[in-house]
Amino acid sequence: MRLPCVILSLVAALGVFAEEPADAVRALSAQLADDDAGKRDAAEAALLKLGAPARPAIEAARDAEKDPEAKARLVRVLESFDKPLWLASLAEGTKAAEVLGRPLMVIFDPVPERWANPLATDPRASESSGRKLKNAIDENVPVRSWLSGHFATAYLSAEPDIPVLEFPQAEGTGGAIVLFISPKLGVRHLLRGWWSAERFRKEGERALEFLAADETKLADVRAVARKEIAKELAANPHPPIGGRHSPEACSEVACILPRLLQCYDTGDTVLGKTGDEALKILHGER
Ligand SMILES: [Zn+2]
Numbered sequence: 422m423r424l425p426c427v428i429l430s431l432v433a434a435l436g437v438f439a440e441e442p443a444d445a446v447r448a449l450s451a452q453l454a455d456d457d458a459g460k461r462d463a464a465e466a467a468l469l470k471l472g473a474p475a476r477p478a479i480e481a482a483r484d485a486e487k488d489p490e491a492k493a494r495l496v497r498v499l500e501s502f503d504k505p506l507w508l509a510s511l512a513e514g515t516k517a518a519e520v521l522g523r524p525l526m527v528i529f530d531p532v533p534e535r536w537a538n539p540l541a542t543d544p545r546a547s548e549s550s551g552r553k554l555k556n557a558i559d560e561n562v563p564v565r566s567w568l569s570g571h572f573a574t575a576y577l578s579a580e581p582d583i584p585v586l587e588f589p590q591a592e593g594t595g596g597a598i599v600l601f602i603s604p605k606l607g608v609r610h611l612l613r614g615w616w617s618a619e620r621f622r623k624e625g626e627r628a629l630e631f632l633a634a635d636e637t638k639l640a641d642v643r644a645v646a647r648k649e650i651a652k653e654l655a656a657n658p659h660p661p662i663g664g665r666h667s668p669e670a671c672s673e674v675a676c677i678l679p680r681l682l683q684c685y686d687t688g689d690t691v692l693g694k695t696g697d698e699a700l701k702i703l704h705g706e707r
Pocket residue numbers: 659666667668671672673675676
């Protein structure tokens with residue numbers, strides 16, 4: 422009978438798998454209560470870097486942890502494994518990207534976090550395009566796990582006291598600015614406005630190609646993506662419309678893709694810039 426043998430080797434394999442992260446997690450968890458804040462930060466970053474395979478060991482450490490700050494950090498690390506960790510500044514996002522050895526994806530919301538329309542009957546209607554996009558990602562399990570596994574993520578809201586004009590919020594226009602940034606090479610892709618989680622993921626996967634592309638090949642790789650989008654557009658003509666047509670309210674692919682192509686044109690103007698430089702160009706002084 423071969424089964425016990427299979428089970429034994431499985432148990433052995435799991436044992437090895439579980440033991441190594443457990444040792445590292447024990448040492449790092451102890452460091453989470455260090456007097457030195459820098460050491461606490463470094464330990465949290467190292468736990469993040471261990472990634473999802475260390476989840477059982479980190480859950481055990483969380484359950485055993487007595488120190489409130491250390492426990493909160495362990496909870497935050499666990500949350501980041503299946504939900505993007507939305508850091509609140511470019512500096513924090515860039516630091517996380519460097520520590521994790523991943524690119525950074527930033528949503529810049531030109532509308533202050535506290536902004537809301539008190540007259541809106543549907544709370545969703547008062548959401549800015551940046552928050553709509555963030556919510557669409559957070560509510561879509563495959564997309565949010567994919568995102569948290571490939572990028573460090575940040576969500577920046579405009580300063581609360583600076584008056585801002587919200588632009589139309591349809592896919593690809595005005596509103597939120599999404600940047601895909603390599604800490605070393607700068608911006609490699611840009612999206613504007615709100616996108617469905619699925620369309621966002623598709624462009625996020627293209628962004629990974631742009632991020633991996635050799636500096637001299639970037640324009641070619643982006644040109645290939647443009648051609649694919651143009652082809653999709655040609656295959657999905659807009660159905661006839663009666664009356665007045667509002668592109669902002671339209672979900673037709675033929676309405677969305679021209680805006681996506683515009684994003685590529687806008688993106689070309691900030692390629693290679695740092696996140697700060699790009700936001701200054703696209704949104705003015707923050
Ligand atoms: Zn339309």
